[in-house]
Amino acid sequence: MLQPSDKALVPFVSVDDMMKLVHHIGIEPMLKGIADYIEADFRRWELFDKTPRIASHSQEGVIELMPTSDGEVYGFKYVNGHPKNTKEGLQTVTAFGLLADVNTGYPVLLTEMTVLTALRTAATSAMVAKYLAPKGSTTMAMIGNGAQSEFQSLAMKAICGIDSVRLYDIDSAATDKAARNLAGMGLNVVKCSTAEESMEGAQIITTCTADKQCATILTDNMIGSGVHINAIGGDCPGKTELAPAILHRSDIFVEYPEQTRIEGEIQQMEDDHPVTEMWEVISGKQAGRTNPEQITLFDSVGFAIEDFSALRYVRDNIKGTELFIDLDLLADPDDPRDLFGMVQRASSEA
Amino acid sequence: MLQPSDKALVPFVSVDDMMKLVHHIGIEPMLKGIADYIEADFRRWELFDKTPRIASHSQEGVIELMPTSDGEVYGFKYVNGHPKNTKEGLQTVTAFGLLADVNTGYPVLLTEMTVLTALRTAATSAMVAKYLAPKGSTTMAMIGNGAQSEFQSLAMKAICGIDSVRLYDIDSAATDKAARNLAGMGLNVVKCSTAEESMEGAQIITTCTADKQCATILTDNMIGSGVHINAIGGDCPGKTELAPAILHRSDIFVEYPEQTRIEGEIQQMEDDHPVTEMWEVISGKQAGRTNPEQITLFDSVGFAIEDFSALRYVRDNIKGTELFIDLDLLADPDDPRDLFGMVQRASSEA
Known part of the structure; x- marks a missing residue:
């Protein structure tokens, strides 16, 4: 040639x-x-x-x-x-x-x-959690144990210093797979049989399920005060994971509002529902977590x-x-x- | 691996x-x-x-x-x-x-x-000229002798049956290059030293210059009746090749009006200036060339x-x-x- x-x-x-x-x-x-x-x-x-x-x-x-x-x-x-x-x-x-x-x-x-997307999605979640999760968070509930779950767990360990992850999936084979993959990686891994169980003692709750429909992975009564919710799976029109009542109790942080209002959890809310852009938190223009009782929610959809x-x-x-x-x-x-x-x-x- | x-x-x-x-x-x-x-x-x-x-x-x-x-x-x-x-x-x-x-x-x-884009651009021009150029067209003026010019010439030969191409470029080295490349390809190739000269006897006039600005490659007095203009180079905002008076005398054919009004020659015209979509001509829903005196203009910008x-x-x-x-x-x-x-x-x- x-x-x-x-x-x-x-x-x-x-x-x-x-x-x-x-x-x-x-x-x-x-x-x-x-x-x-x-x-x-x-x-x-x-x-x-x-x-x-x-x-x-x-x-x-x-x-x-x-x-x-x-x-x-x-x-x-x-x-x-x-x-x-x-x-x-x-x-x-x-x-x-x-x-x-x-x-x-x-x-x-x-x-x-x-x-690379699996890595950047997990890196973004953990970078954001560094700003929003309660200080000294040690434990994450990982709900949805598909392809993203191990990356999320290791990013939260590497960047936020968690030492325990509590796995739950509607399909226990997925949980078994994630637990197997995370064995020996320096995390205390607990397999749970309900979403409620996975949240026991967790300061960070990550949801990452893949149904293309409005699901209710988290209901209002599951969520106590003072947690950080890292909502990954609600990421296209018609696909959400959280009950609206949780959104009303949370301070919501987003990547790019124009996109998140179409694709994120907040598609369930009024168009002018208040949100904070993460770049402003990171630049010091807006506050992140301001008190230990607050529920922070990262409504993540993934941005260019x-x-x-x-x-x-x-x-x-x-x-x-x-x-x-x-x-x-x-x-x-x-x-x-x-x-x-x-x-x-x-x-x-x- | x-x-x-x-x-x-x-x-x-x-x-x-x-x-x-x-x-x-x-x-x-x-x-x-x-x-x-x-x-x-x-x-x-x-x-x-x-x-x-x-x-x-x-x-x-x-x-x-x-x-x-x-x-x-x-x-x-x-x-x-x-x-x-x-x-x-x-x-x-x-x-x-x-x-x-x-x-x-x-x-x-x-x-x-x-x-492949060079091939498809030329193929599109010739496919459209098959519908719009005067019957029995034999000669094309090729104004702008850059990377697209030989492909245009051969496509018009293969698809519309022209036998002569008259080359003109502001840079005679480009004309020399195109003439050299087209030698022995079955076309009568004539190098011209003005745009006017290139149009002598041409039924098809192709403009394909690359300046990112509004230029006037063709002025009104250059264009007689009964020709087909294949305008390739006006293809982004602020980049046109034809004098508006030519557009007023022509029946204008486009690929996709929403895009052409932004990028094509017709960005110089009112937003509602009448145009015909080529797919309708090809489907028989609209007329193409209806008489030998008509000036047809394909305002090509390239479509997905x-x-x-x-x-x-x-x-x-x-x-x-x-x-x-x-x-x-x-x-x-x-x-x-x-x-x-x-x-x-x-x-x-x-």
């Missing part, structure tokens, strides 16, 4: 390479590192182009594009959400992402993001800036490793106006 | 493989084939999810995502437009694209689209459905070839809920 020029080549991180990167760095240091990048980007929130994700809905699920830019770097993520996939042996969520140079429009990184941060982290951390390949993604003729000539010349090489 | 399952692998067509595909099929048959796919998709226009492209503008250019879906297949293109890139030895436009299965959300094709058609064409035509590689893009654990376990198990393989 014709040898493409450097400009034509885009580093590509496969699933295999991403998993190797996790082990190369270590999962807890990597969760911490991604959380640091996300926190840094939340601090400069106002810089970013922000737009709600562009969703293509079908009966079976959704395919979304989530773009953003800080003016120098552009990033987007492709992600699907198909709850019925699990029954067919497929992932509910798969994703890949890209960074590009705003100045030239040329992509500079293409990477799998199924594994978090993916952007995770992509930046990967770009910076694959340097000097062999955990990527160069992909011949961009046509780069010697004379930019001579694309046709480049195609013609390829013929003699074919 | 762990062997990824078939579901985790996405066929990837590199620039090198795309160029080989062009030569494997032949450029004129490939232009015809893509035009057939585009025409077929214009006939079922109403089926598609249509949304104007999602653009991220900067001082230097634009990065766009162009998604669409026919309900069974989802596609999108990433494309940049940076006119100043040429001066730095880079392409003004680079692109890549993806098809996915709506039912599962899983990507099924990733491909370079810089070369054309990329979708081109992606479908590539997907169908790489089957049975070796002109792609399988990319390990999607995480696919044996148990979909056990993403963490998959990551953990990769450690023993690292």
Whole structure:
């Protein structure tokens, strides 16, 4: 083949390479590192182009594009959400992402993001819990023991210092799986047979279930004062996990209100229900937790800036490793106006 | 490495493989084939999810995502437009694209689209000219002899049967390049030193210049009756090529009015200036050219459905070839809920 020029080549991180990167760095240091990048980007929130994700809905699920830019770097993520996939042996969520140079429009990184999204979602939850959870939290209830649960548990350990996780899932096989995966990772893991049991002694309650419907994973009477609720699973229109009464008792924190009002738990509330943007808490413009009795709720739906941060982290951390390949993604003729000539010349090489 | 399952692998067509595909099929048959796919998709226009492209503008250019879906297949293109890139030895436009299965959300094709976009843009122009250009057109004026010009010329030959192309560019080196590339391709090629000269005897006038500004490539007095104008270069806000007086004398045909009113030549006109949608002409719902004196104008900006058609064409035509590689893009654990376990198990393989 014709040898493409450097400009034509885009580093590509496969699933295999991403998993190797996790082990190369270590999962807890990597969760911490991604959380640091996300926190840094939340601090400069106002810089970013922000737009709600562009969703293509079908009966079976959704395919979304989530773009953003800080003016120098552009990033987007492709992600699907198909709850019925699990029954067919497929992932509910798969994703890949890209960074590009705003100045030239040329992509500079293409990477799998199924594994990376799991890491950034957990890193975001824990980074936020650092600001909102009661001081000295030791125990998390983890309700919904699917693909995200172990990442959530380890991020809360690495970033918030919890030492115990109490697992509950409507399907005990999922709980068994999560407990098995978390064994020997430095957490006290307790399998619970009801949601109520999982919340005993927990200062942090994480809900992460995957039904594409309004469910009531938490009812009002389950929730005592002084907890932090990390609500991950209510993340698209028609999909919520919490009883509205809980929302009325909570101080609600969100990523990007325009998107959360469509996709988050607060889709159940009036359009002007008060919420606090996390970037303002992190920047010191708004208070986070102000007293120990307060119920704080992070109504998390996942925002493009978090993916952007995770992509930046990967770009910076694959340097000097062999955990990527160069992909011949961009046509780069010697004379930019001579694309046709480049195609013609390829013929003699074919 | 762990062997990824078939579901985790996405066929990837590199620039090198795309160029080989062009030569494997032949450029004129490939232009015809893509035009057939585009025409077929214009006939079922109403089926598609249509949304104007999602653009991220900067001082230097634009990065766009162009998604669409026919309900069974989802596609999108990433494309940049940076006119100043040429001066730095880079392409003004680079692109890549993806098809996915709506039912599962899983990507099924990733491909370079810089070369493919050049092909589909030319195929669209020629497919439209087949409906709008005067019967028996033999000669095209090609104004702007950059990366798109040879593709336009060959598509008009293959699909509309022209036998002569008259080249003009403000930079005669570009004209020389295009003439050199088109030599021996079965066209009578004439290099011209003014735009007026290029239009002598031409029934089809194609404008394709790349300045990101309102330019006046064609003035009113240059345009006689009975021609078809194929205006390619006016394709983003603030970028046009034609004098408004020409627009007033022409019957204007567009891809998707909501997008063309923002990006096309008609951004110079009132918001309700009458236009005809090409899908209606192709479906027989609206007339195309009705008399030989009429000036028809295709105000082309490029629409997501054309990329979708081109992606479908590539997907169908790489089957049975070796002109792609399988990319390990999607995480696919044996148990979909056990993403963490998959990551953990990769450690023993690292």
